[in-house]
Every structure is written in structure tokens, then in C-alpha cells.
Amino acid sequence: MKKIGIFIIGFIFCTTGYSQAIYESFRSIKLDQNRELKIQLPRNYKKNVDKTYPLIVVLDGDYLFEPVTGNVDYFSYWEDMPESIVVGVNQRKTREDDCRYDVAEFLPSQKGAEFFEFIGQELVPYINKTYRTAQLKIIVGHDYTANFINYFLFKDNPIFQGYICLSPEFGPPMGERIENVLSSSNDIWYYLATATNDAENIKKDLVSLDEKLQAIENPEVHYFFDNFEESSHYTLVGRGIPRALEAIFEMYRPISKKTYKEVLLPLETSVYDHLVDMYRTTEKLYGFKRKIRVNDFIAVSTAIEKKARDENERWNELEPLGKLALKEHPDTMLGHYYLAMFYEQTGEPKKAMRAYENGFQLSEVAFLTKDYMLDKVNKIKEDFGY
Structure with missing residues (x-):
């Protein structure tokens, strides 16, 4: 066991040595404040000057960024997914305001509307301009932020093609809206996860929604669902991230x-x-x-x-x-x-x-x-x- 522990520690140090995070303060005009970002570039990014990379935006970057980057680095090392640029947005003090929606239309309002515009009109264009991003863009969220990321799905030409929704706490009409949009969307990957020990209201809503989404007959949408046994609202995150990446990049993997x-x-x-x-x-x-x-x-x-x-x-x-x-x-x-x-x-x-x-x-x-x-x-x- 000691040897295994030493190997794991060595692997972590090796990994971080090749792909260290960049910490950056981004001035947002939409929010009229600075936002702390975490950015991880692929290994050998500087050497591969002609290569472009998918972009993965991670909300709740305070605690979701590291699990996502660890899995992305590991999967891409074994060529089970492409090397990718991962950007985490820290929200420890702001996530409630960032995810705010009105109770009439159930759409982003006040600070929530500003945060929505910050992601779509400031952050993503900035990353596209600063780094070599490919067309494919994925967004990740957990509970409140997992509800929020769906607002991007409702745009006529969504800037994100992949959605990783980890135990989302949906607003009242969200499930119906997702069902309607996915019925007619093109080239969308949508991953949804709950667990047997998830919050009861969340689990009930997601299991019910899954039955409806499974019935959608749209070959242009790639839908995946997990209901993890014996996991909680928080521990399902560690199981859902690799499962989502495996599902989204199923066709990328080598011939088995x-x-x-x-x-x-x-x-x-x-x-x-x-x-x-x-x-x-x-x-x-x-x-x-x-x-x-x-x-x-x-x-x-x-x-x-x-x-x-x-x-x-x-x-x-x-x-x-x-x-x-x-x-x-x-x-x-x-x-x-x-x-x-x-x-x-x-x-x-x-x-x-x-x-x-x-x-x-x-x-x-x-x-x-x-x-x-x-x-x-x-x-x-x-x-x-x-």
C-alpha cells in the first residue's frame, strides 16, 4: 500500500509539473468587478503552436476546477479525449447572486443576468482571443450553477455544445424547457447526474426528467444520464465528471x-x-x-x-x-x-x-x-x- 501511495503522489506531482494552473484576475465591465479565474492549458501547449483545443468552462471553480482538470489531463494523456483548455470561474462569495433568476419568467435577472452576459460576452471571447480554442465548448456546473448553465442552451446559436449538469437544482419550468430544446437541437451533448442519496427533491425531479429525455428521438442530440448508487449530492461529482467526459468523447477514443x-x-x-x-x-x-x-x-x-x-x-x-x-x-x-x-x-x-x-x-x-x-x-x- 505504501508503494501505491508513493506512486500516486508521484503521479500528481508529475501531472502538475506538466500542466500547472494559471491564476488570473479578470476585470468584468458587465459585473463592474474583478473575477478570479483558474486556467489550465494542455501539456506542450506552447510547443504545439498550430494546434487548437476544446474549451471547458467550469462554474463553481473554487471546488470543481481541480476535479475537472485532473480528469481532463488524465483522459487526454491516454488519448481518450482531446487535450483541452479548462477555465474555472471562482464563485465562493457570489454564486447565489450569479445564479439569480426571477420568479415570474424563471430567467436570469439582476446579478444573474449580468453574470450570464459576463460568461457569453466577455469571458468566452477573451479566452478565444487569448488562447487557441477549437469550436467545441463545454460548460460544467453543480446544483445552482448546473441549473444556470442551461440558459446558454436556450440561445438560438448556443456558444456551448456540451453541458455537464451535476445534481442540478432546477427552477420550476426548467425540465420542460430542456425537453423542448433538446427535441430540436443540433450537435449537443447533454449529461445529467443524480444519486440515490442526493437531495430527495432533486433526485425525484431528475429521475422524472430522465424518462422524458430518454424518449426524445433526435439523432443530433447525445444525451446521457447517471443515477449513482450510494453517492450523495456532493460525492456524485467525483463519479459524474469522468463519466461525462467518457460519454462526450466516446467517438474520439482509439479503436478498442x-x-x-x-x-x-x-x-x-x-x-x-x-x-x-x-x-x-x-x-x-x-x-x-x-x-x-x-x-x-x-x-x-x-x-x-x-x-x-x-x-x-x-x-x-x-x-x-x-x-x-x-x-x-x-x-x-x-x-x-x-x-x-x-x-x-x-x-x-x-x-x-x-x-x-x-x-x-x-x-x-x-x-x-x-x-x-x-x-x-x-x-x-x-x-x-x-
């Missing part, structure tokens, strides 16, 4: 063994086309283009090989796959290897040999080594007497 077995192998259409469509879809959904992972190339090529043993024409898929790998990873052996396999399996050994030789001069990647490529060249020479 499960996906390989259940999707790629049974696929009757082109496996190569599936890879291209998958990345095109995630670009549309998340608003930024990303390089195709080596892991995903290997998963697709393995499926092509396996299926080609039964259907010989499947080998033809290796040619466009090789050309795509040359484009995505030009400094590695990957693309030349796939082209060499294509030539070898379609009866062009000389072209295959040259492709293996071209790959030999580039960087090793995954299972591809110089010795492996050289063995492939020598085997062709032996078989055909070159």
Missing part, C-alpha cells in the same frame, strides 16, 4: 478490441471507408481535425488482412490505406509497409520489394522495425531470384 471484434470484423462494406468516415464524423462533431492514430491504422489493417484470407479482393483496401498512412505519418514505415503488402498480395513482387526498401529508410513504428522490413526484402529476393 471490442470495436475490432464487433464492428470491424463483421463489416460487409469497406473497412478502409469505415476508418475515413469515423474520423470525418468526429471532425464534424467536435469541430477540429486530428491525425489518424497509428493504433487505428493497425486495427483496420489487421481486419483487412483477416477478412482478405476469405475474400481475396479485400487486399485492394491496403492500397488506399497505405496512401493515407503516407499522408498522415510520412516519417514512418507505416504507409510503405501497407503498399508493399498490397503489391505482394496482388502479384507485383518488384513493387513490393521497392516499397519495403523505401520504408526501411524511415522511422520505426509499432511492430515495424528495420530488421523486419529488411527480412521482407530478403524474402522476396530469395523467392523470385532478384
Whole structure:
């Protein structure tokens, strides 16, 4: 146990060493006061000068910022979500006024209306101007602030596409409004969480709302709900944040063994086309283009090989796959290897040999080594007497 504790402490220090928070005082004209911000930039943000990053705005930054940034840093380290910019807004002394709404229309009023304008008209534009943000923007809140973040959802062109509502204490018509908006929204991720030991009125409202939201038939909305066993109004936060990030970025993750077995192998259409469509879809959904992972190339090529043993024409898929790998990873052996396999399996050994030789001069990647490529060249020479 002591070793495990030392490892965890070491990991925390390592993590914070790579992605430390920036503390900043922001002067708001809308609020006529300064607001304390916490900003965490991705690892190597300064080195990746051409890269843009999703923005995650965290209300109740006093206590929600660190759980969110810890999960974002961890998930992005393992490529289960994109690296992201996280901005926390401290509200320890102001959250009641910030979330204020009138009791007639149940919309932000007084200080609440000013805070709404501060987020949409000052904070987000400032972050967009100062840092390299991508199109995708997510907002996070807990109880009062989880109710408040929904007001952004009601705008004609919402500035946020993702909403993480942790045990929201809704105003009276909020549930009905959310149901109406999600029925006709486009490209929205909406996560809602409660728990068995949550406040009884909150849990009852959210369970009831979930039944209505589950019935919405809108493929453009990605809705997720959790009712955590044995968690409270406060402890559900620690479980809800990673669950929400997993759900929102489900399509971003690398091709898993499960996906390989259940999707790629049974696929009757082109496996190569599936890879291209998958990345095109995630670009549309998340608003930024990303390089195709080596892991995903290997998963697709393995499926092509396996299926080609039964259907010989499947080998033809290796040619466009090789050309795509040359484009995505030009400094590695990957693309030349796939082209060499294509030539070898379609009866062009000389072209295959040259492709293996071209790959030999580039960087090793995954299972591809110089010795492996050289063995492939020598085997062709032996078989055909070159």
C-alpha cells in the first residue's frame, strides 16, 4: 500500500509539473468587478503552436476546477479525449447572486443576468482571443450553477455544445424547457447526474426528467444520464465528471478490441471507408481535425488482412490505406509497409520489394522495425531470384 501511495503522489506531482494552473484576475465591465479565474492549458501547449483545443468552462471553480482538470489531463494523456483548455470561474462569495433568476419568467435577472452576459460576452471571447480554442465548448456546473448553465442552451446559436449538469437544482419550468430544446437541437451533448442519496427533491425531479429525455428521438442530440448508487449530492461529482467526459468523447477514443471484434470484423462494406468516415464524423462533431492514430491504422489493417484470407479482393483496401498512412505519418514505415503488402498480395513482387526498401529508410513504428522490413526484402529476393 505504501508503494501505491508513493506512486500516486508521484503521479500528481508529475501531472502538475506538466500542466500547472494559471491564476488570473479578470476585470468584468458587465459585473463592474474583478473575477478570479483558474486556467489550465494542455501539456506542450506552447510547443504545439498550430494546434487548437476544446474549451471547458467550469462554474463553481473554487471546488470543481481541480476535479475537472485532473480528469481532463488524465483522459487526454491516454488519448481518450482531446487535450483541452479548462477555465474555472471562482464563485465562493457570489454564486447565489450569479445564479439569480426571477420568479415570474424563471430567467436570469439582476446579478444573474449580468453574470450570464459576463460568461457569453466577455469571458468566452477573451479566452478565444487569448488562447487557441477549437469550436467545441463545454460548460460544467453543480446544483445552482448546473441549473444556470442551461440558459446558454436556450440561445438560438448556443456558444456551448456540451453541458455537464451535476445534481442540478432546477427552477420550476426548467425540465420542460430542456425537453423542448433538446427535441430540436443540433450537435449537443447533454449529461445529467443524480444519486440515490442526493437531495430527495432533486433526485425525484431528475429521475422524472430522465424518462422524458430518454424518449426524445433526435439523432443530433447525445444525451446521457447517471443515477449513482450510494453517492450523495456532493460525492456524485467525483463519479459524474469522468463519466461525462467518457460519454462526450466516446467517438474520439482509439479503436478498442471490442470495436475490432464487433464492428470491424463483421463489416460487409469497406473497412478502409469505415476508418475515413469515423474520423470525418468526429471532425464534424467536435469541430477540429486530428491525425489518424497509428493504433487505428493497425486495427483496420489487421481486419483487412483477416477478412482478405476469405475474400481475396479485400487486399485492394491496403492500397488506399497505405496512401493515407503516407499522408498522415510520412516519417514512418507505416504507409510503405501497407503498399508493399498490397503489391505482394496482388502479384507485383518488384513493387513490393521497392516499397519495403523505401520504408526501411524511415522511422520505426509499432511492430515495424528495420530488421523486419529488411527480412521482407530478403524474402522476396530469395523467392523470385532478384
